[in-house]
Amino acid sequence: MPSGHIPNSLPLPFSSYLEPHKDKQPYSTYKTIPELKSTLAQAVGGESKFAELEDKPIVFTCGSGMTAAVGWLADTVVRESEGKEPRGVLYDEVSSLRG
Numbered sequence: 001m002p003s004g005h006i007p008n009s010l011p012l013p014f015s016s017y018l019e020p021h022k023d024k025q026p027y028s029t030y031k032t033i034p035e036l037k038s039t040l041a042q043a044v045g046g047e048s049k050f051a052e053l054e055d056k057p058i059v060f061t062c063g064s065g066m067t068a069a070v071g072w073l074a075d076t077v078v079r080e081s082e083g084k085e086p087r088g089v090l091y092d093e094v095s096s097l098r099g
Contacts, residue, residue, distance in 0.1 A: 016039050057089055
């Protein structure tokens with residue numbers, strides 16, 4: 001599968017979900033739940049747009065699945081903190097090529 005753009009997709013780097021690294025420590029801590037929710041909301045166009053997507057699945061994707069897993073876990077943590085079922089799914093290009 002060649003690299004490219006997935007229609008209707010929005011970029012959100014994994015570092016957006018994490019506290020900045022300090023000293024020689026790499027990224028290792030998620031932001032707070034309110035910060036994670038805000039990060040996800042801003043990525044889709046704001047709080048009202050995020051609310052519109054409440055019951056719709058979100059696909060987190062990247063080439064290997066590792067970066068997408070950071071976003072998937074962030075969304076899952078936010079939803080579980082609100083007593084909601086997870087809605088995100090992971091898709092990675094590498095597994096899809098293995099068939």
